Amino acid sequence: MFIGDVEVKGLARLAPMAGISNAPYRLVAWECGSALTTSEEIDAIGLTRENPRTKYDIAKYLPEEKPIALQILGPSAETLVPGVQYLQDTGADIIDLNMGCPMPKITKTGRGSALMKDVQKTAEILSAMRRVLKVPFTIKIRSGWDETHLNAVEVAKMAEDVGIDAITVHPRTRAQRFNGLSKWDMIAEVVDAVDIPITGNGDVQSMSDARAMQAATGCESVMIGRAAMGKPWVFDEAFEDLSPEGKYEYQSRVINRHMPLIEEHFPERAGLLQMQRHLSWYAGGRDRVRAFRVELFATRSFQEARDVFDRYWESVNPGAA
Numbered sequence: 001m002f003i004g005d006v007e008v009k010g011l012a013r014l015a016p017m018a019g020i021s022n023a024p025y026r027l028v029a030w031e032c033g034s035a036l037t038t039s040e041e042i043d044a045i046g047l048t049r050e051n052p053r054t055k056y057d058i059a060k061y062l063p064e065e066k067p068i069a070l071q072i073l074g075p076s077a078e079t080l081v082p083g084v085q086y087l088q089d090t091g092a093d094i095i096d097l098n099m100g101c102p103m104p105k106i107t108k109t110g111r112g113s114a115l116m117k118d119v120q121k122t123a124e125i126l127s128a129m130r131r132v133l134k135v136p137f138t139i140k141i142r143s144g145w146d147e148t149h150l151n152a153v154e155v156a157k158m159a160e161d162v163g164i165d166a167i168t169v170h171p172r173t174r175a176q177r178f179n180g181l182s183k184w185d186m187i188a189e190v191v192d193a194v195d196i197p198i199t200g201n202g203d204v205q206s207m208s209d210a211r212a213m214q215a216a217t218g219c220e221s222v223m224i225g226r227a228a229m230g231k232p233w234v235f236d237e238a239f240e241d242l243s244p245e246g247k248y249e250y251q252s253r254v255i256n257r258h259m260p261l262i263e264e265h266f267p268e269r270a271g272l273l274q275m276q277r278h279l280s281w282y283a284g285g286r287d288r289v290r291a292f293r294v295e296l297f298a299t300r301s302f303q304e305a306r307d308v309f310d311r312y313w314e315s316v317n318p319g320a321a
């Protein structure tokens with residue numbers, strides 16, 4: 001599919017996940033087959049207030065990631081317009097607006113899924129952003145605020161009218177957060193209501209689930225979030241056909257690619273938690289993983305974390321997960 005003039009070559013891609021889908025992880029997911037990557041949410045207020053963490057850590061991407069979509073989070077045109085101007089100037093190929101985050105600390109300040117409440121006001125915000133953006137502009141929405149306000153179709157039509165290029169639909173309400181199953185029917189309703197490309201998202205565990213979502217809803221692309229945590233190979237159809245030893249080798253290659261990227265990208269204090277988190281997920285489902293995780297999270301440096309992981313990884317049975 002195309003988002004504006006950017007071609008998305010492949011069905012499935014990594015969903016934005018705060019604290020997880022940062023540049024090193026996005027790059028390994030892309031190398032495994034994610035068709036496009038999107039940054040985690042970048043706070044517009046942090047950008048305009050020159051918060052160094054927002055600007056130089058969260059908004060940073062690697063040149064090999066291009067084309068890249070950068071996602072912004074904010075409550076108003078006053079913060080979002082300068083925010084997207086900054087992101088566009090840094091070379092973003094697509095700007096995505098977060099209209100789905102359900103966390104109370106975000107919605108109570110009018111951000112994330114709170115933008116689905118007052119559709120007219122949000123239309124004005126999107127129009128102001130559209131006027132300054134030369135690159136494709138997308139939004140990521142939920143099915144609505146709660147069960148009595150299921151307005152994804154209304155929001156999608158409004159977005160198409162103000163010139164949005166594509167929409168991602170995660171069909172849970174803000175009130176549901178991540179509970180219950182996402183209702184794929186809502187994705188199909190949005191697909192039917194507008195002519196711009198729709199990406200479906202929610203509870204996709206594999207490429208065959210992604211194809212099932214496409215067949216059931218007519219969406220052109222699929223985002224995978226939680227099922228990609230510790231499993232960037234979920235985007236590679238060939239992975240499932242490998243022998244246990246082949247899988248283990250593939251996983252070792254990815255991990256040995258990912259860890260140096262974390263070391264290069266982050267200062268050790270911030271990067272260590274990233275390394276521990278991802279290594280802990282990579283070990284998921286294997287023997288003695290609990291004891292390994294206790295040891296891993298007690299480490300104090302990149303080197304120590306990698307040594308603990310390497311010892312563990314060499315000791316596991318390649319066929320066990």
Ligand SMILES: Cc1cc2nc3c(=O)[nH]c(=O)nc-3n(C[C@H](O)[C@H](O)[C@H](O)COP(=O)(O)O)c2cc1C
Pocket residue numbers: 015016017018019020039040041071098099100101140170201202203204223224225226227
């Ligand atoms: C830890 C975590 C962080 C997330 N952060 C973001 C975010 O920054 N921006 C966003 O649009 N969605 C975010 N999401 C939502 C995901 O992009 C996705 O919509 C959701 O997880 C449903 O997809 P899944 O069932 O494949 O996980 C986050 C989800 C999780 C679990």
